[in-house]
Amino acid sequence: MKDKKDVTIYDIADKLKLSTSTISRALKDHHSISEKTIKKVKKTAEEMGYRPNTLAASLRSNKTKTIGVLISRINRPFISSLISGIEIAAQKGGYNVIITQSHDSYQDEVNNAKTLYNSRVSGVICSLAMETIDTSHFQQFIDKNIPLVFVDRVPKDFDTYRVMIDNYSAGYKATKHLIEQGCKRIAHFAGSQFRNIYSERKRGYIDALKHYNLPIDENLIVYFTTMSFHEGEKATNNLLDMQNPPDGIFSSNDTTAVSAIQYAKKRGVKIPQELAVIGFNNDPISQIIDPGLSTITHPAVKMGQTAAEKILSHLKDPSNKDEITEITFLNTEVLVRESSKRI
Amino acid sequence: MKDKKDVTIYDIADKLKLSTSTISRALKDHHSISEKTIKKVKKTAEEMGYRPNTLAASLRSNKTKTIGVLISRINRPFISSLISGIEIAAQKGGYNVIITQSHDSYQDEVNNAKTLYNSRVSGVICSLAMETIDTSHFQQFIDKNIPLVFVDRVPKDFDTYRVMIDNYSAGYKATKHLIEQGCKRIAHFAGSQFRNIYSERKRGYIDALKHYNLPIDENLIVYFTTMSFHEGEKATNNLLDMQNPPDGIFSSNDTTAVSAIQYAKKRGVKIPQELAVIGFNNDPISQIIDPGLSTITHPAVKMGQTAAEKILSHLKDPSNKDEITEITFLNTEVLVRESSKRI
DNA sequence: TTGTAGGCGTTATCAT
DNA sequence: ATGATAACGCCTACAA
Numbered sequence: 001m002k003d004k005k006d007v008t009i010y011d012i013a014d015k016l017k018l019s020t021s022t023i024s025r026a027l028k029d030h031h032s033i034s035e036k037t038i039k040k041v042k043k044t045a046e047e048m049g050y051r052p053n054t055l056a057a058s059l060r061s062n063k064t065k066t067i068g069v070l071i072s073r074i075n076r077p078f079i080s081s082l083i084s085g086i087e088i089a090a091q092k093g094g095y096n097v098i099i100t101q102s103h104d105s106y107q108d109e110v111n112n113a114k115t116l117y118n119s120r121v122s123g124v125i126c127s128l129a130m131e132t133i134d135t136s137h138f139q140q141f142i143d144k145n146i147p148l149v150f151v152d153r154v155p156k157d158f159d160t161y162r163v164m165i166d167n168y169s170a171g172y173k174a175t176k177h178l179i180e181q182g183c184k185r186i187a188h189f190a191g192s193q194f195r196n197i198y199s200e201r202k203r204g205y206i207d208a209l210k211h212y213n214l215p216i217d218e219n220l221i222v223y224f225t226t227m228s229f230h231e232g233e234k235a236t237n238n239l240l241d242m243q244n245p246p247d248g249i250f251s252s253n254d255t256t257a258v259s260a261i262q263y264a265k266k267r268g269v270k271i272p273q274e275l276a277v278i279g280f281n282n283d284p285i286s287q288i289i290d291p292g293l294s295t296i297t298h299p300a301v302k303m304g305q306t307a308a309e310k311i312l313s314h315l316k317d318p319s320n321k322d323e324i325t326e327i328t329f330l331n332t333e334v335l336v337r338e339s340s341k342r343i
Numbered sequence: 344m345k346d347k348k349d350v351t352i353y354d355i356a357d358k359l360k361l362s363t364s365t366i367s368r369a370l371k372d373h374h375s376i377s378e379k380t381i382k383k384v385k386k387t388a389e390e391m392g393y394r395p396n397t398l399a400a401s402l403r404s405n406k407t408k409t410i411g412v413l414i415s416r417i418n419r420p421f422i423s424s425l426i427s428g429i430e431i432a433a434q435k436g437g438y439n440v441i442i443t444q445s446h447d448s449y450q451d452e453v454n455n456a457k458t459l460y461n462s463r464v465s466g467v468i469c470s471l472a473m474e475t476i477d478t479s480h481f482q483q484f485i486d487k488n489i490p491l492v493f494v495d496r497v498p499k500d501f502d503t504y505r506v507m508i509d510n511y512s513a514g515y516k517a518t519k520h521l522i523e524q525g526c527k528r529i530a531h532f533a534g535s536q537f538r539n540i541y542s543e544r545k546r547g548y549i550d551a552l553k554h555y556n557l558p559i560d561e562n563l564i565v566y567f568t569t570m571s572f573h574e575g576e577k578a579t580n581n582l583l584d585m586q587n588p589p590d591g592i593f594s595s596n597d598t599t600a601v602s603a604i605q606y607a608k609k610r611g612v613k614i615p616q617e618l619a620v621i622g623f624n625n626d627p628i629s630q631i632i633d634p635g636l637s638t639i640t641h642p643a644v645k646m647g648q649t650a651a652e653k654i655l656s657h658l659k660d661p662s663n664k665d666e667i668t669e670i671t672f673l674n675t676e677v678l679v680r681e682s683s684k685r686i
Numbered sequence: 687t688t689g690t691a692g693g694c695g696t697t698a699t700c701a702t
Numbered sequence: 703a704t705g706a707t708a709a710c711g712c713c714t715a716c717a718a
Contacts, residue, residue: 008695019705024697032703054462055402056695059710064398066441073427075644080423084416087444096462098409098441101430119397119439258631288601288628301418351711362689367713375687399711402694 007050016044027052058120066096067311068116070126072104072153077283078300079127082151085304086125093312095122106131113137121146123311125304128153130192130225147314147324149307153195159325161314163307167197170296170332171204174250174278177294177334179212181276181342183248187220187239189260191227191252201252201280220246224256232256236263247275248340254279254286257293261339276340292337299330306330350393359387370395401463409439410654411459413469415447415496420626421643422470425494428647429468436655438465447569449474456480464489466654468647471496473535473568490657490667492650496538502668504657506650510540513639513675514547517593517621520637520677522555524619524685526591530563530582532603534570534595544595544623563589567599575599579606590618591683597622597629600636604682619683635680642673649673 009023016023018037026033026041044050058064067090071079083099090097098121100112109129116124117140124141128150135155141148142160149161178186188205191198202221209216219242222235232255239246240263251257257279261271269275271291279286279295286293306328314324352366359366361380369376369384401407410433414422426442433440441464443455452472459467460483467484469491478498484491485503492504521529531548534541545564552559562585565578575598582589583606594600600622604614612618614634622629622638629636649671657667 006695009697010695020695021697021706022704024695025704028697034703037703051457051461053402053695055398055407056710057697059396059398059402059694059712060696060698062710074417074430075420075423075427077418077420080418083442084418084444087417087442091443096441096443096458098439099426099430100434100439101427115439118394262631284626284628285631288605288631290633349711353711363712364690364714365688368688371713377687380687396711399694400713402696402710403712403714405694 006053007045007048008053009050011048012041012044012050015048016040062120064120064122065094066098066119066121067308068119068121068124069097069099070109070112070116070124071099071101072127072129073101074099078152078281078298081300082127082304082307085301085306086308087304088301089305089308089312093308095308095312102129102132104130106133110137113140117141117144117146122315123147123149125149125151125307125311127151128155128195130195133194147311149310151303151307153197156196161307161310161324162327163303163310164197164327164329165298165303165332166329167200168204168207170280171201171250172208173204173332173334174201174280174296175205175208176212177336178248178250178276178278178340179208179214181248181272181340183246183276183342184214185217185220185244185246186214186248186250187222187246189227189232189235189249189251189253189256190221190223192225193223198252205250224252227253227256229255229259232259233263236260240264240267240269245275249275249277251277251279254281254283254293254295257295257339258285258289261289261291261293272338272340272342276342278334278340282335287337289339291339294337294340295335297333297335303330349396350388350391351396352393355384355387355391355393358391359383405463407463407465408437409441409462409464410651411462411464411467412440412442413452413455413459413467414442414444415470415472416444417442421495421624421641424643425470425647425650428644428649429651430647431644432648432651432655436651438651438655445472445475447473449476453480456483460484460487460489465658466490466492468492468494468650468654470494471498471538473538476537490654492653494646494650496540499539504650504653504667505670506646506653507540507670507672508641508646508675509672510543511547511550513623514544514593515551516547516675516677517544517623517639518548518551519555520679521591521593521619521621521683522551522557524591524615524683526589526619526685527557528560528563528587528589529557529591529593530565530589532570532575532578532592532594532596532599533564533566535568536566541595548593567595570596570599572598572602575602576606579603583607583610583612588618592618592620594620594622597624597626597636597638600638600682601628601632604632604634604636615681615683615685619685621677621683625678630680632682634682637680637683638678640676640678646673 013020026038102109154162190202193199282295282297286295356363369381445452497505533545536542625638625640
């Protein structure tokens with residue numbers, strides 16, 4: 001099968017004895033073109049099987065109508081919902097979404113940023129890799145006035161759009177909930193403290209304890225690197241081996257919270273009576289585990305949509321170019337299931 | 344902040360008193376350019392902050408180095424793993440991945456196909472929407488010799504690359520497993536029979552029953568539309584209300600299998616003694632539910648990788664342009680957990 | 687080994 | 703209301 005050549009506006013122009021400018025305008029309903037011509041052009045374009053060449057238009061206008069997304073890995077419930085939201089909002093605005101995964105590697109993130117930059121994306125949405133500390137590879141976007149939105153895992157010190165939840169308050173609420181259920185020794189599964197979503201959750205945890213006059217025991221705070229199922233098991237094991245084990249766990253994600261429940265059950269520890277557990281994210285597994293995992297809900301799809309909308313509106317209104325630092329906080333809620341219901 | 348203009352090969356040429364062709368070639372290590380010039384050009388390019396304009400190159404070469412992906416919805420375990428695999432293979436080959444969701448709507452799928460076509464993607468990977476029956480909107484890719492790979496939810500009658508599992512044999516194996524556990528009345532949760540992944544699973548189920556001389560009871564076959572948690576509950580309810588309820592369920596996905604387990608437990612039905620259950624996909628929830636859900640494993644990431652590789656190799660070797668019908672089957676396995684272990 | 691020139695398809699500017 | 707022309711940045715025959 002031969003590759004038939006694409007029909008271009010030249011071909012239409014030839015056929016209709018018009019100029020390419022007229023065709024180009026007619027196809028975009030330009031007001032200076034007569035109704036009749038517009039109709040004729042569109043009809044002929046249709047008949048000839050014309051498809052606009054986005055590439056050429058992009059080159060000409062230096063605009064790609066593409067949003068680049070930089071995330072750790074797609075196949076995690078929170079991230080895939082996030083992307084879903086981005087895609088929905090982007091599509092509504094006529095934008096495409098191009099995805100790159102860092103797999104939580106700093107070097108991959110740097111490379112991907114470069115790739116996106118080179119492909120002239122109109123805007124970038126990023127949730128930082130676990131490893132990332134230095135964020136200078138994002139400066140290139142700022143320099144070229146390409147709107148950049150950080151989502152969820154945002155940097156502390158980079159002035160741009162940010163869409164996130166109030167992790168401090170979520171951590172506080174989660175801990176407070178356990179305290180209200182009568183927990184006195186609450187352990188915390190903490191993520192990498194380089195990612196402030198985790199350090200903030202921990203800060204909320206600490207402050208809640210303080211506020212309720214409970215002692216802070218550093219031995220009850222476990223620092224994770226990957227926050228995997230396996231890490232959760234190990235941590236739970238260690239905690240339960242303590243002379244004075246915890247009676248509650250506030251975990252920074254659902255994966256490790258679920259593993260804690262499973263492991264504790266295996267050891268005969270009663271959930272929630274002897275150990276109350278609350279997680280974070282409301283992943284699907286949280287409602288499947290028995291007892292149901294109390295958790296903090298995240299509006300993941302909404303976050304994606306919001307992030308994409310920030311980009312679209314920035315691109316639409318080129319006035320506010322300078323020094324954008326806009327932080328959008330989305331609401332979280334404590335979702336109480338059986339794993340923490342003691343009273 | 345002003346948008347600084349991009350550095351082009353013209354700028355480099357000017358600075359080095361060379362022609363643009365030399366620059367262009369030097370940047371790509373063309374053999375006809377001297378080592379010295381290459382080094383000099385690259386150094387200057389680096390210093391001037393040159394970034395190749397993929398757009399211009401694509402327009403010129405009529406190649407975009409982009410793979411378009413058309414799926415139902417990203418935020419499902421199987422799909423997000425699939426995409427992850429695609430992205431990994433694409434990145435390895437220097438390709439970008441652009442994602443569109445149909446949300447299982449036929450119309451959206453048609454629109455997305457058009458969008459991808461217009462953006463001149465180099466290749467397309469698609470898993471069909473639930474609704475899709477007519478697949479003529481994919482013909483445009485074939486006509487332009489754009490490699491098209493269907494994954495998982497493939498059409499019956501469209502001759503192109505397909506990467507999938509042997510759903511018939513998987514359905515057969517799952518049912519056989521239940522039979523071997525002593526089940527006599529096995530129900531089947533079937534998906535839309537327009538999607539042959541589901542009709543094949545059902546065919547495997549039927550044939551296994553036949554092979555073991557078990558009667559086929561149409562009342563035990565439940566046809567789902569969305570295969571959601573809720574649908575699973577309702578179906579389970581109805582089945583358990585029967586005078587002669589089933590003693591086993593083979594479900595076409597894990598979501599409904601899990602809901603069956605939860606609902607049956609709620610009604611006091613013992614799993615697996617009174618009701619053995621096996622699902623499909625090995626979603627994360629399947630190992631969280633208690634008892635653990637037996638299921639059919641899918642190599643989702645591998646499927647994505649394989650699909651992307653088909654495209655890359657097709658693009659690399661333009662010889663085999665005509666009439667490609669290549670079906671790749673990936674292996675499945677019965678993963679036995681507690682939900683079906685009776686002996 | 688390097689240079690010249692034309693074109694990829696579209697659109698904006700300036701004419702008519 | 704329509705047309706001519708140049709430009710977006712890169713690549714590649716062909717020429718030197």
